Amino acid sequence: DGSDTDIVALKNYMDAQYFGEIGVGTPPQKFTVIFDTGSSNLWVPSTKCYFSVPCYFHSKYKSSESSTYKKNGKTAAIRYGTGAISGFFSEDNVKIGDIVVKRQEFIEATREPSVTFLVAKFDGILGLGFKEISVGNATPVWYNMVKQGLVKEPVFSFWLNRNVEEEEGGELVFGGMDPNHFKGKHTYVPVTQKGYWQFDMGDVLIDGKESGYCNGGCSAIADSGTSLLAGPTTVVTMINHAIGAVGVVSQECKAVVEQYGQTIMDLLLTEAHPKKICSQVGLCTFDGTRGVSAGIESVVDEKDGRSSGLGDAMCSACEMAVVWMQNQLRRNQTQDRILNYVNELCERLPSPMGQSAVECGSISSMPSVSFTIGGKIFDLSPHEYILKVGEGAAAQCISGFMGLDIPPPRGPLWILGDMFMGRYHTVFDSGKLRVGFAEAA
């Protein structure tokens, strides 16, 4: 299902990772795994993995050495952004901390073709999402923990230590939360779509000012398996502009501003329905809720049967320009200034699923970026959303924001990864089907 694999694609970005150790089998065979709330399967490399180089660099499960192994044999495959893992299901005991989850289904990976797994510091992934998104309908580990009475509450919580000076990575607590690792009370929001830990989110603020795009509501997923933050290109472009991040220059965007900018502004000023403006100017067709590409491609520069995709791009650019202009008009900016600003934004588009460099020396002057969750504001300071790699003159700084455009009904969507969960202690409550955030301590 394409809509689900879209989101899994983010797993490429595993640069600021948190991982822990589990044991599979009896006696336990040790594996280092990512505890990932954005997926629901457990997989580890299999000793039967012969033809994938990554398998030779990681621990491998040997069923013949486990007295509690049960054969299953059903084949399985999980797609990630740059590759996939495949193998077959097996069943065995899984030791997590001091408890043993019995008869846990998991995937023995026999193929790991992606280079992502070759360089990975972890052996496998332990999914903490819901069964609804589990490949092969396998029961996730935490379901069995609850079912087997190994934890008192159907709740788990994450504390991720963002202090770079400290060795301790963090703590995943099953059965509740550790009061030492958060301050104040959690703000809880209901899970809106079981599968991912998905909830409704309000607007994103840049320097305390509304960006406007999520005024009508966006969705968000709390994803411990993603390092950074990903959200709609329209908003990430505004953030890029505000923090001076290097972006992609879009000629289509500039063309829209140059040719249609004034018309769009006039239509906004006449209080035309903003969602219909791009179809009114002929760049999109209106599908009843928003402008969508008419699918008309430019054939002017068609070569080898490939079109430039210009029609689609112009529609997207127009949709973004409307939001940007609307936002500026709300702030009573002059028309000249608005057109200039929007033109500047056209030079700051994030590379799809890519990272953007910023000036390390400017971090302290960058604005805060805030998320509205459950009616409360959750701030991230620049020190929290910028990753600094290296030290001194060799230091490089990377924005934690990536562009990710998921269309309705699942989107627009934000993925709140470790960068957010580091600042905010996160509780995943399956009993009450809710996610909670509080200031991490």
Next chain:
Amino acid sequence: ASNDGLLRIGLKKLKLDHNNGLAARLESKEAKDLRASIRKYNFRGKLG
């Protein structure tokens, strides 16, 4: 496991440095090719 009935799993952290490929990937040929192709063909992003 502890007296309060909670199961605590300590997490390790991978520190960021030049060797983990984060910065290197930004300037990789693959990244440059990707950026170039985005400009021309894929304005909305491959997930758009």
